[in-house]
Amino acid sequence: MSFINYSAREINCKLVFYGPGLCGKTTNLQYIYKKTNPDSKGKMISLATESERTLFFDFLPLALGNIKGFKVRFHLYTVPGQVFYDASRKLILKGVDGVVFVADSQAERMEANIESMENLRKNLQEQGYNLDQLPFVIQYNKRDLPNAVSMEELNQALNPKGVPFFEAVAPQGQGVFETLKEIAKQVIMQIKKGT
Amino acid sequence: MPDPGLIMYEEEFKQIDAELHRLHQQANAKVTFLVDKNGQLIAAVGETENLDTTSLASLTAGNIAATGGMAKLLGEKDFSILFHEGERDNIHISLVGRVILVVIFDQRSSLGLVRLRVKKSVEILSQILQRILQKVDQAKAPSGTGGGNKEQPKSPFAEITEDDIEKLFG
Ligand SMILES: Nc1nc2c(ncn2[C@@H]2O[C@H](COP(=O)(O)OP(=O)(O)OP(=O)(O)O)[C@@H](O)[C@H]2O)c(=O)[nH]1
Ligand SMILES: [Mg+2]
Numbered sequence: 001m002s003f004i005n006y007s008a009r010e011i012n013c014k015l016v017f018y019g020p021g022l023c024g025k026t027t028n029l030q031y032i033y034k035k036t037n038p039d040s041k042g043k044m045i046s047l048a049t050e051s052e053r054t055l056f057f058d059f060l061p062l063a064l065g066n067i068k069g070f071k072v073r074f075h076l077y078t079v080p081g082q083v084f085y086d087a088s089r090k091l092i093l094k095g096v097d098g099v100v101f102v103a104d105s106q107a108e109r110m111e112a113n114i115e116s117m118e119n120l121r122k123n124l125q126e127q128g129y130n131l132d133q134l135p136f137v138i139q140y141n142k143r144d145l146p147n148a149v150s151m152e153e154l155n156q157a158l159n160p161k162g163v164p165f166f167e168a169v170a171p172q173g174q175g176v177f178e179t180l181k182e183i184a185k186q187v188i189m190q191i192k193k194g195t
Numbered sequence: 196m197p198d199p200g201l202i203m204y205e206e207e208f209k210q211i212d213a214e215l216h217r218l219h220q221q222a223n224a225k226v227t228f229l230v231d232k233n234g235q236l237i238a239a240v241g242e243t244e245n246l247d248t249t250s251l252a253s254l255t256a257g258n259i260a261a262t263g264g265m266a267k268l269l270g271e272k273d274f275s276i277l278f279h280e281g282e283r284d285n286i287h288i289s290l291v292g293r294v295i296l297v298v299i300f301d302q303r304s305s306l307g308l309v310r311l312r313v314k315k316s317v318e319i320l321s322q323i324l325q326r327i328l329q330k331v332d333q334a335k336a337p338s339g340t341g342g343g344n345k346e347q348p349k350s351p352f353a354e355i356t357e358d359d360i361e362k363l364f365g
Contacts, residue, residue, distance in 0.1 A: 002200040003235045004352075007208030011352075012235045042249045047257070056261070059234075059253045064363040068351040072363060075234060075253065091260040095233030097200075177364070185360045192355045194200070 001095040002191055010071045013187050014095055015180075018120050019102035020112035021053070021081035024141040027170040028102060029060045029076055032180060035173065040064060054080040057092050067188065074184060081116065090123050098135035098187040099124075100179055102170075103158055105140050105148035110157065117158055135186030138165040139179045144172075201231055201293070202331050208238065210323045214316055215240040222312040223304035225284065229320070230255050230295045237294065251297070255288060259295055278306065289313055291320050 003012040017025040026046065033044045042061035049055050058078040063071055079089040101120060103113045121131045140154050151167065159165055164182050168175030211229060219227040219240045228239035228248060234256030239248045262274045277288040287298040287309050296317060298309050 001233060003203070003231055003233070003237075004200060005203040005208070005237070007203055007205045014233055014235075043247055045250050045253065056257060059250070061249045061253070065365070067355055067359045067363065070351065087264055088261075091257070091264055094260065095231075181364050184363065185357070188355060188360055191200075192352050 012073045013097040014075045015098045016096045017078040017100045020116040023102045023104035024170040025078040025102050026058050029058050031173045031176045098183045101138045103140050105142045107147050107149050136163050137183045139168045141168045141170050143167045144169045207327045212238050214319050218316040222309045224298045224300045226299040228297050232293050291317050
């Protein structure tokens with residue numbers, strides 16, 4: 001749910017990175033944080049366990065620039081991917097403007113991907129959102145690993161509607177900004193439509 | 196889609212800012228600020244120079260969301276007030292509809308005083324927020340149905356181009 005402030009001349013949008021445990025959501029934000037110049041970013045906050053698994057969320061505020069004289073701010077969040085953190089995932093989804101689904105390309109994570117995608121759809125539905133009407137992008141991460149499934153197979157399993165998708169190797173940044181740019185574009189276009 | 200996005204206009208922003216100033220002063224607070232339930236900062240007043248208000252806003256919303264989730268599990272409606280006591284600073288958080296009022300204070304004030312002043316501010320802020328919602332509704336009503344859009348200028352976002360978006364990423 002975007003927040004348009006005519007007084008401060010700002011638009012704020014919330015983007016959520018979703019996906020199964022260890023698929024690379026936090027790594028995406030870390031890379032974006034690392035590569036963004038200091039004026040454009042706030043502090044990155046990670047509420048994580050001692051073993052660096054996301055416990056509640058990661059948060060990264062980005063102010064990329066201006067559109068029509070309004071400062072555009074994106075608030076990036078990741079959810080905790082581990083199955084038993086479902087209650088927290090639901091909370092993070094509240095007020096979302098756009099979703100990036102990060103899939104783990106490894107063959108043995110196929111089931112986890114599918115389960116997480118179904119979980120996303122269900123959790124959105126509970127709050128009155130329809131995934132098919134929301135700005136939405138899929139990122140196939142971990143393309144560098146030898147056991148990565150083919151793109152055709154991934155799309156078949158996870159992308160029946162044919163939304164925009166990207167191949168990624170998040171720790172090296174491959175595909176990371178491409179993904180961010182696409183979701184940002186969709187969200188801004190949504191704001192345009194809504195006004 | 197559920198809730199429409201929050202929109203803040205100049206007039207109400209000034210009123211909110213004035214109320215936060217009043218509260219800041221009357222409660223002897225260090226900082227008062229208002230956050231959207233989704234973690235977006237609306238306005239902040241006081242000693243904010245060395246304070247990461249963006250992060251605080253996000254964590255406040257996370258905090259309210261988490262305790263709200265707990266309330267639901269207990270069959271409670273919501274915990275509308277949260278209080279965290281520190282060695283030096285304390286933080287008082289209250290729900291005002293879809294926004295959150297936060298007061299940070301130290302030994303120059305007291306919980307009793309903050310509570311008292313917050314109560315009044317919550318009333319006033321609720322009224323302001325109510326007016327914003329009405330305005331947003333009016334602006335959305337199709338013209339010619341009486342609602343119309345007299346006061347607000349035409350949205351500047353109607354003419355966004357792909358080019359504008361490209362430029363964001365330099
Ligand atoms: N080889 C390889 N490793 C990756 C890639 N992306 C992430 N990783 C590694 O996978 C591990 C988990 O990454 P995270 O970003 O913490 O995963 P997450 O999705 O945030 O996991 P949760 O917080 O549990 O939901 C880390 O050790 C990363 O370095 C990738 O593209 N290739
Ligand atoms: Mg994580």
